[in-house]
Amino acid sequence: MLDIEERLTLDERSAVDFVLGLRKRWADTVYPALREEYGATGAAATTVGDASQVLRGLPLYPWFSHLERVQQKMLWKVAGDAVLSRREELTDQLTSVPEQPKGSLELNPDLELPDWYTDYDIHIQPGSFFSDDMSAYVYEFGARIVMLxxxxxxxxxxxxxxxxxxxxxxxxxxxxxxxxxxxxxxxxxxxxxxxxxxxxxxxxxxxxxxxxxxxxxxxxxxxxxxxxxxxxxxxxxxxxxxxxxxxxxxxxxxxxxxxxxxxxxxxxxxxxxxxxxxxxxxxxxxxxxxxxxxxxxxxxxxxxxxxxxxxxxxxxxxxxxxxxxxxxxxxxxxxxxxxxxxxxxxxxxxxxxxxxxx
Incomplete structure (x- = not known):
């Protein structure tokens, strides 16, 4: 099967690498700096609620929060563009299975999806995971970056x-x-x-x-x-x-x-x-x-x-x-x-x- 990453253009690869690098620096540089800023307050919080109150008063916390959300939106933009530009080939391979498959696929078009599943763009992924065949490819590609x-x-x-x-x-x-x-x-x-x-x-x-x-x-x-x-x-x-x-x-x-x-x-x-x-x-x-x-x-x-x-x-x-x-x-x-x-x-x-x- 086509692995999208094997076909990325130089511009697409650069965009993926940028988002991945941003996510890594958020985790290994911004978060430790946030911990240091928190420690400097001398707060003796013992509960999540108490720590959240202190956290929200720190100058770095809005930046920490913004970085996580904006990088996630960038991730889906990069992954979505890479997938949608190859829609025809990716669609074809979903049905290109052996005449005598080893496993099986049983779909239920009458299955009613619960509102709590459809009412949100989970993980900020536009259209979430269920809306279109390409959404699965987008999620699969994006998950590689999410997991660093x-x-x-x-x-x-x-x-x-x-x-x-x-x-x-x-x-x-x-x-x-x-x-x-x-x-x-x-x-x-x-x-x-x-x-x-x-x-x-x-x-x-x-x-x-x-x-x-x-x-x-x-x-x-x-x-x-x-x-x-x-x-x-x-x-x-x-x-x-x-x-x-x-x-x-x-x-x-x-x-x-x-x-x-x-x-x-x-x-x-x-x-x-x-x-x-x-x-x-x-x-x-x-x-x-x-x-x-x-x-x-x-x-x-x-x-x-x-x-x-x-x-x-x-x-x-x-x-x-x-x-x-x-x-x-x-x-x-x-x-x-x-x-x-x-x-x-x-x-x-x-x-x-x-x-x-x-």
Missing amino acids: RDNDGYKFHTLFAKTALPELPAATRIVDIGCGFGKSTRPLPAKYPTAQVIGVDLAAPGLRLAHAEAEATGLAIDYRQADGRATGIESGSCDVVTGTMVLHEMPAAAIRETIVEAARLLKPGGSLRFLEFMLTGDPLRDATVYEHAERNNEPFFHDLFGSDLIEVCAEAGLTDVSWTPFDERRNGVQPQGWGDRPEWHFPWAVLAATKPEA
């Missing part, structure tokens, strides 16, 4: 599969909820070669791209358009139900319903694993993460942090529930915490639980 090129080759998700998912040599079915364009699903066939791997998402454009890329690389993955709260998959049929970066995109009630659905899908003894965000206990860092919701059009970020997911899992009948920090750079699951990281980063963590044996 640390997820090239999907090494972030491969690390998650390697360190966070259980070893199950006889697994028969794995489900990935909120699979998007397939980045979180692709490592699963190698992790579970005996299992049927199913990716579920609301957005047909992302699923078309996920299916085409899976077939182009010889991966047997079944993609289905469905709501993660009602997948239509048989109860008690899954060894692992997983999802990455998806729960924070839902209101609290939908988060709860998704956990309940995951519990329904699991076999007795099956494992739930979601990669999400977790507050760190550092009031300043947590305040900047908390306010990322406003800076990046994440309308339900606060719902995630306001939900006691350990209790939600317990109410869904799951046991051994835990949150564990996750270092996306090299170590993966890291019980001792994220370590000393001066740069701004997402505080990734793994929500794990088990369905009790019958």
Whole structure:
């Protein structure tokens, strides 16, 4: 399949490199300067709310906030221009799948997308992820920059599969909820070669791209358009139900319903694993993460942090529930915490639980 980056013009490459460089300097230079400015106030904030009050009074904070938002808008402009100028070729390859595919694609044109999903341009992406086939390509390309090129080759998700998912040599079915364009699903066939791997998402454009890329690389993955709260998959049929970066995109009630659905899908003894965000206990860092919701059009970020997911899992009948920090750079699951990281980063963590044996 065409990798857009292999066809970028010099001007397009320069624009991509500029946005990437701006994002890196925002994270590794502006954020440490903001921390220094915060420290100079002598504030002894112990809560996110207290830290936010101090933060909003700092001269550098408006600049920090503006830089995050404006670079995100620049990112989508660059990615959108690169994709739309190649629309015809990119559209053609979505349907250029083998006559005897290894996996499958099941779309549901009658699926009603929830208002909380369609009412916002999530991540400031114009038209969001569901509106047009090209939106999936735009999101896929833009995500490379958002992750500071640390997820090239999907090494972030491969690390998650390697360190966070259980070893199950006889697994028969794995489900990935909120699979998007397939980045979180692709490592699963190698992790579970005996299992049927199913990716579920609301957005047909992302699923078309996920299916085409899976077939182009010889991966047997079944993609289905469905709501993660009602997948239509048989109860008690899954060894692992997983999802990455998806729960924070839902209101609290939908988060709860998704956990309940995951519990329904699991076999007795099956494992739930979601990669999400977790507050760190550092009031300043947590305040900047908390306010990322406003800076990046994440309308339900606060719902995630306001939900006691350990209790939600317990109410869904799951046991051994835990949150564990996750270092996306090299170590993966890291019980001792994220370590000393001066740069701004997402505080990734793994929500794990088990369905009790019958």
